[in-house]
Amino acid sequence: YAQTRIALVVKSLGNGFFDAANKGAQEAAAELGDVEVIYTGPTAATAEAQIEVINSLIAQQVDAIAISANDPDALVPALQKAMERGIKVISWDSGVAPEGRQLHLNPSETALIGETIIKLAADYLPEGGDVAILSASSTATNQNAWIEAAKAALPEKFANINLVAVVYGDDDSVKSTDEAKGLIASYPDLKAIIAPTTVGVVAAAQVVTDQNLIGKVNVTGLALPSEFKQFVDNGASQAVALWNPIDLGYAAVMLANDLVEGGEAAPGATLSMGRMGELTLDDTNSGAMAAPFTFDKSNIEEFSKIY
Amino acid sequence: MNRLLKHREIFLALAILLVLVLVTARFPRFAQPGNLLTIFNDTSILMMLALGQMAVILTRSIDLSMAANLALTGMIVAMTNAAFPGVPIPLLMAMCVVIGAGLGAFNGILVWKLNIPPIVVTLGTLTIFRGLVFVISGGAWVNAAQMSADFIGLQRAVFLGLPVLSWFAIATALVFWVVMTRTPLGRSLYAIGVNPTASVYTGINVGRTKFYAFVISGAVAGLCGYLWVSRYVIASVEVAGGYELTIIAACVIGGVSIAGGIGSVAGVLLGAIFLGVINNALPVINISPFWQMAISGTAILLAVVLNARGERRKGRIILKKAEAT
Amino acid sequence: MTDPILTLSGISKSFPGVRALHDVSLELYAGEVTALIGENGAGKSTLVKTLTGIYQPDAGEIRVGGQLVTLPTAHSASALGITAIHQETVLFDEMTVAENIYLGHAPRNRFGMIDWRKMRAEAQETLDSMAAGIDAGIQLKELGIAKKHLVAVARALSIDAQVVIMDEPTAALSQKEIEELYVLIELLKQDGKAILFISHKFDEIYRIADRFTVFRDGEQVGKGFIKDTSQSQIVQLMVGRAVDHIFPERVAVIGQAVLEAKGLSHPTEFEDISFSVRKGEILGFYGLVGAGRSEVMQAVFGLTQTSAGTLTLDGQVIAPKSPADAVDAGIVYVPEERGKQGVITGEPIFKNVSLPSLGKTSKSGFLRMAEEFALARTYTERLDLRASSLSQDVSTLSGGNQQKVVIAKWLATLPKVIILDEPTKGIDIGSKAAVHGFMAELVAQGLSVIMVSSELPEILGMSDRIVVMREGRVIDTLDNKGLRPETLVRLAAGIAEEQAA
Amino acid sequence: MTDTTLHRSLPDRLDNPLKSAVLSWESLLVLVAVAIFILNSFASPYFLNAWSLSDLTFNFTEKALIALAMALLIISGEIDLSVAAIIALASTMMGLALQYGADTPTLVAVGIGVGILCGAFNGFLVTGLKLPSIVVTIGTMSLFRGIAFIILGDQSFKGYPPSFSWFGQGYVWWVISFELVLFLVCALIYWVLLHRTVFGRRIFAIGNNDVAAQFSGVRVDRIKFILFCLTGLMSGIAAVLLTARLGSTRPSIAEGFELEAITMVVLGGVSILGGAGSILGVVLAALIVGLVTFGLGLLNVPGIVMTIFTGSLLIVVIALPILFRMWRQRA
């Protein structure tokens, strides 16, 4: 066995976003040497299933757990147990309540993401108009935080944009499809669907394509270039944004390793993210990695080959 | 009038009409032909699956593995398409039907030759099939970018004003109607549900007929595997998770008796459409999506209660004055 | 003499632990009725099932028209022209009469699809030719039991058969329908069909059969021509000893009225039923099958709720809402359908016997096995139950012994009134006598017995008084003194009325 | 049968109870459990460790508690697919009570009370309206969870007091958790109830033939109603434990528990057709499921792949004796 074992626990296996994060995590392991990354997670994105995974990681006495959580609260007791047994716990991407982890790595600043997703829609709506949000599950911490931030940004910065609804597709393609259709049927004047989730954004773009609404309804949000390229190509979407999941996985492992090596997680502390620079923690012990990156016709081809 | 109410199908059609009227009252665009056709198209896969399930339930069995079968076949076909985009779609569809039927046959063999109760068999294969999806795919999804344009486009092509997917459902319904009412196999499915012992005496091989029922439901699930992944342009382990109970619910609402022997193609179609209308109507009339589950649960319970009322026999008729004629 | 159409030789068939048939042979001749006679469990129905492809014989051969054949399925039998009316109802409630007749051999159109119109027309034709008065288009469940049996007969006729087997076809038919069946059998004989007729009723065997074959314990023990053989000879062959069934002599010591019913009514089943049964009395209920006697008894037992009327037990008005209430009050019921309602197959004898008495054998809700075995032993021994142990599964017992388990179960509750519904239905002569003897013993001990029976000799031989029912109503209550059987039949069938009308 | 056999005394039983115990389903399960235990200890160095074994029990106790009552229900010939939904509703109601400042005993009472009410509702629909339990509980499964969604929407309840959390996270002694102790106590109670009481005897009678049982004076509907309530009660208890363990409530809690509980029951040798089964078998089956999933979890096998094992185990364990019998008959 390698000397340091770090578990990268994701919301659910098979998700392209997390597979990309794993790529970065392995890269970090190789860079550090003597670190083994255990990539694991449940198949269904539920808290109970994630707890079973955590329990088996505790039993394996891993050195650190870096988790993207399905539920911010339900995982707390299990993760606290892990910390009691001397395991370092950080959350990344989708966070855990502060008492359940030592630090949280935001892919980007929440306020910035919230603003960006609205801006992606607003940029192509000079006259303003109705937009709706198609989110992941109603319990997803990160999505909820972004939506709050988006709502906060609306009145001052995007006065002519009217947010008519927030619906939840549960990161399930069928539910997301149904909800997207419901939005289009209910709001005839809808100009854009914003889906800050990689599953929802694909479903919404497919619905817009199927219903011949390209040019009428713009789909935008957070998307993986490799999964979403065709919808930028066919015009269902003008542009989407995302951070680089490879970098995110890389940074999570680097941070976890720093803690294992004795790094201290406290407000104001700075921890190493390897090639991604340093992370400075705020008073909830969380920090942001980088700004979201926008993909449009000009660059998506290139990035779709990477992730 | 009395005779009219006896027919569950008419009752159900009225209920669907009622929902349509209520929703349209609040939201006129809902009842536009275009939207109704969309609902029909959205419900097509459920209709097909429910018909397959009906074949099984008629024989006093149950197939809990249909959704998992769908996910497995869908994943296989999506991976095939991703790896060999040149393979013609009809061939892929034939492959789906064969694989689905094969998985169904596995259920059927266990029920037929080993006499294990169907609910146990399919509870087991439900988890096995879904696990296999993970094993063959390594957990990775197959997404839109990996699928060929034909693969995605076929069911969306419009033919005589209807998407091809709708035509699939219509064709399946016709085939089922003919098989169920006009062929010895169809009648045998009913017969062994009504009275298994009598069926043996009539020369029906009960075990083999159940086997055929599972092959039928498997084949339908397999075909729907292709339709599902190309419709939602994603193949993953979670595809149609938990959908097995929705399929059964559509059958039950459509008047298929869980005790076997009773059920009609028209009823099942209406049962599926009822669920489809409810699911479509709720977001439209601005009822919070969180009410959806409770409402469909209530609909199922009401349907069961109403069906049972119709079925209930009030004792044997002995007194002359109690006779209907 | 002509050659037989169907010949069986050396047929053997065993079930785990039971040798049902051993080296039996049988010949059936065109235009003749052969009666198959034997005690319960002699193997008659098993033979029918081997002949119709439902069971496969372990050994032996079957020849049809001299040709050696095998019958792997029910289809292959009907293809060879062998058809049967089975002892159990083998019909489909949720299907139409026409489909019941043609399921498995429905007429097809040129595309190979079932031709419903033709099927319905042909079914109607067959039914009309039998003067059944049934519409082929209605659902089977809308018919009464007797009409259902006629449908079963029509089904047998719809297959163009050379061999027609009838396994106790008259058990559920009224006298009128039995007469019609005899006419039909006569027609079949004239058509040159070979008929195998199974019955426990000697009067009808002597009326319609030409030949007979007797089985005992799965072996063929004799055959011959009916006209050359006396009834006592056949009985001797059947049981291997001379049996003279006499109803037990008893002196009725009749006391106070114990159970009294006044004006019991139900919306569809019966109306204005009044009777009373006294201490130490056997009250017989006579009527044709389907007259509603069982329904009345089940209402008294709390299984169904009455819409009007009162029940009085020992001067107290009772209204049992469930069998449990009735048992608590002291009324118990030995049902007609032993396998479905009487015994719990899959459970051992002692659990069957102790089930309603668990309150007595247990201590504050906890089982005490020793008490249970003791209780079960006491009552099964009183009834002379034949079994290997008290833990034997009741499903492995013969019908008569299963009936004893049911009676033992009720005696253990120390009831006041015991209702026996067709207590000897389908039970052979030997066991019958035991049940009758036992009933006499019960009343002698001061119990009240209500006995529902469709068998005239039994009713006349056992009852102190007789209630006659027809179409859900009590027609008359008669003292069983010098009663002539014709009186009962006339009342039960409503013949006097018909003549008047 | 001659007259000499008259009046001989019938023996209680002929077979040897010891021999039938050895050949029973339960001994097969014990073998399977031991085999998996040994395999696990070879496969992972972390398995044989008091804390690991203790953590292992958390993976199955809640489902197994439901399986105990479900076993009785299935033996009586009915089934309840709504148990997981009952957990969701009971947990939501506890959360709601918490918002109104309920203390720990009240929370527990609310959870258990809601469970019993839901069970009673199922029981009423099945016994009062004479509906098939499988469809009734498919309906109530959506209804109960649906109500939880209506109440909670996208919110969650949290902030349960530590005294409440103890039910799901606390240890009675060293590594022995409260959940495990509760499960063992309940298993004992259910064993006595099913195998040693009049009530249990009646359950078997009903499962074997409910018509004949009713004709024998058994109050069939009342017993079935009680069994639905018991299943609701156990779901309520499971809701308390799970909520305490998670420390929060979401309407999506406990999804898929029903099929896992039923799998344990069937694997435990309970006949899905009713009339046969034992509590010992169910307890062993729960242990086997727990051992398999935890053992594979230690090897970081994804949960979905584990289900292949449990699914196959279910079919194989049931098919093997049948195949064996067929093979012996042929030989």
Ligand SMILES: Nc1ncnc2c1ncn2[C@@H]1O[C@H](COP(=O)(O)OP(=O)(O)OP(=O)(O)O)[C@@H](O)[C@H]1O
């Ligand atoms: N499927 C079976 N499995 C085991 N034993 C059977 C089976 N069918 C019949 N038997 C046994 O075979 C023997 C013959 O039964 P069969 O039904 O042929 O009798 P029968 O002469 O028709 O009697 P009855 O006059 O009561 O109808 C009986 O001992 C019966 O218990």
Ligand SMILES: Nc1ncnc2c1ncn2[C@@H]1O[C@H](COP(=O)(O)OP(=O)(O)OP(=O)(O)O)[C@@H](O)[C@H]1O
């Ligand atoms: N419509 C029917 N469908 C099916 N079976 C029937 C029907 N009518 C009667 N039977 C059967 O025939 C038997 C006798 O019918 P019923 O109980 O109505 O009349 P009864 O006067 O009580 O006759 P019995 O002399 O048999 O006690 C019943 O046990 C039942 O199984």
Ligand SMILES: [Mg+2]
């Ligand atoms: Mg017979």
Ligand SMILES: [Mg+2]
């Ligand atoms: Mg009767």
